[in-house]
Amino acid sequence: MSTVLVHRPQFFKISHDGYRNHRKSSRIATVRNMTMDSKSSGTSKKEDLSTQVLRPVVPQLETLGPSDLKFDRLQPSDQELVHHDRFQFGKFVAREAVLDEEYWTAAWLRAESLWEGRTNERYVDNYKRKFAEQEFNDIKRRCRGQHGQKYLCIVTVKKEERNVKRTVLKSVVGTLDLSIRYMLHGETYPGERVMAPPFGCINKTDPNRYGYIANLCVAKSARRQGIASNMLHFAIVSAKSNDVDQLYVHVHRNNKPALELYQKMGFELSHSYDMVGMGSSQFLEHTDLLCIRM
Template sequence: MDHPSDQEESIRGNRFEFGQFVAREAVLDEEYWTAAWLRAECQWENRMYERYIDNFKRKFAEQEFTAVRRRCKVRNGETCTCIITVRKEPSNSKHSVLNSVVGTLDLNIRYLLQGETFPGEHVKAPLFCSINRTPPSRYGYIANLCVAKSARQQGIASNMLYFAIEAAKYNGVTQIYVHVDRNNRPAQMLYQKMGFQMVETANAKLSLEETFLLRLQT
């Protein structure tokens, strides 16, 4: 994968600095809540004129806040990291987290089920399907990528992806997957630019859900 070339950036520990932004792991409840609210805004941004839209967004954010905190607890060796991108602020700045967060995504580290070669593959497996916990079966999965509407076209999505990919590689992962809506051409182009390719073998469920499964081999 090519390193992003159009911005000055540096990686320091678990932080990734680029331009006027920093990508890092969310650790505080306030940060999880802000990521959840940003996801709610992105989910409903094209339906702003519906009645009770604020109620729908708040309910979605509350559910996502609870879900992401639950997902971010290590279980059976599988992990989820909520990554946020924040604006760099002067040390004496009093901006709230809510106003600083401009992007978010989840990086999941999982294991393939017995017999699978990619996530969700239809395989003939026993009723109680086991998880293959060998290193080659570990994979990364990216979800919930979104950028605040006011901060788009500044390389935030591509740099968050770069940070997530590097984090996955650091954890020994050699394959990273993502589902993309078939009608979301800009998202498809973004992932392909980052090195993701279409998984040729796709199941009927993907066709029904109108999504593509893409994979990056690191």
Template sequence: MILSKEFFPRECFFPQLRVVSIRQPAEIKPRRSLPFYARTSSTSWEASSSNNFVRKIDDLPRVDDSTKNQRSIDTETSPSKLSELSFDKLQQSDKENNEGLRRAFGRFVAREAALDEEYWTASWLRAEAHWESMPHMRHVDNYKRKYAEQEFNALKRRCAGREGNSLKCVCIVSVKKEDPNIRRTVLNSVVGTLDLSIRLLLLGEKIPGENKRVCSIPAIHDTNRYAYISNVCVSKFARRQGIASNMLYLAIDVAASSGMKQLFVHVNADNTPAQELYRKVGFEVVDGTSAAPPDQRLLMCLKL
């Protein structure tokens, strides 16, 4: 039934309604999760030690599938977290740590690292040595801490046998001798460190780090195995006490006990004190690398 206008009184008011179209809500796209290195901080920083400047990195590289797989492996099997370290942990006594080869000299003992706190202290010593030439650089302590964290994780991976052509890696540390009247923490006990690794030559290589294009696949033969020394450093306040040379002697013993016939080390061509140290122990410059420019490295070898 249709009602006419006469049906309603004149005083009746008819509101004029306007229909407004309802907008559909925009589609909410799922937020893509950031890579693990982007979640740690809003910006990342890279320090350049060659020209003493700091460069801000805003554009993070894309991560391909292979990198994602490697990252998942590293996170699932990652070593002890830094938050679990006890920086006031006391140094182990000789009875608690009497395994493996060791070398006693003066007030110190060179042996294999056993505690995560010793690995961390070794990493911090390497950070100190890396930034030693730039003590007045702004925020240098932050860069040292970042360097030490990265080196700690890398060191734990190396010692777990999860790096490249390295079959085995041993972190050697020099610690102060046990004193019944003094209880030292690990941080105050470790004064020197180096890495000894058992490696395989890559296909096409005749010597480690040969300057020629080689295949990245290791040559799996016993004759291609060799020992390699790296990351030799001593605390600034404990130098000139025979710490570096005695750690090298212990590394030689460990390499010989592992059946190695050659022990290699790289040294900067302009680092004369280091070259004299290695020659004192018995290393010789490999033929073909003695004419390297000052900004390159020499390869030295010791036959066991």
């Protein structure tokens, strides 16, 4: 068994762009400056003691925006994706995103879903673009992996057709996130409220390994064609191939269509959260944790 030490959340502040800023700290180092005294007949050494403040180096992440992308980039061909796992159904294919333009389109679909039904408000387009830019860079950051996690951005694209050329923007119609994680010290299920020391640890053993689904959404123009259920099927198969036997998802209990979809795919209620049990997290208020065991 291997153990990885990680800082607990209170040691960090989550900024608006989703990046964890390092805790402000400084370290005092003593620097010895050697000087020569020319007034004495012999050569003598003077030692100047001075202090220098050394601050931690904050790693800089590469950030990209829409101006860095090729919006006329064509959808990858089947020949280019021959070594990638794919799941074909009807007119569509579910697979892992491979291009920055696919990451961007997935981020934009999430922004569209988040602000759906509020198109008459003037500020919506501006907020959607800012959210999409942030989510795009977060997707790229998560794909690099962190704390032993594995992350997949799954997309559903229109199937390649002979003599038909589509851009990435016009081919991606659905997306979801699949991450492979480990339980924190003391957890028996994701999001469990446990008393933990200032430094938590992740026990990297098979029983503590699980899959987690998030950000499932489908383009409005492509709904009711089985895209969500087939993406979930592909995510379940992908989790199995990564030796995961438990797959979780949080669903708001008022979202009846989503609850019915997950139950249809075999997910069952694992734990319920409410304002009393998990009042410190707005995300978990009135939320159910569903799980499928494979």
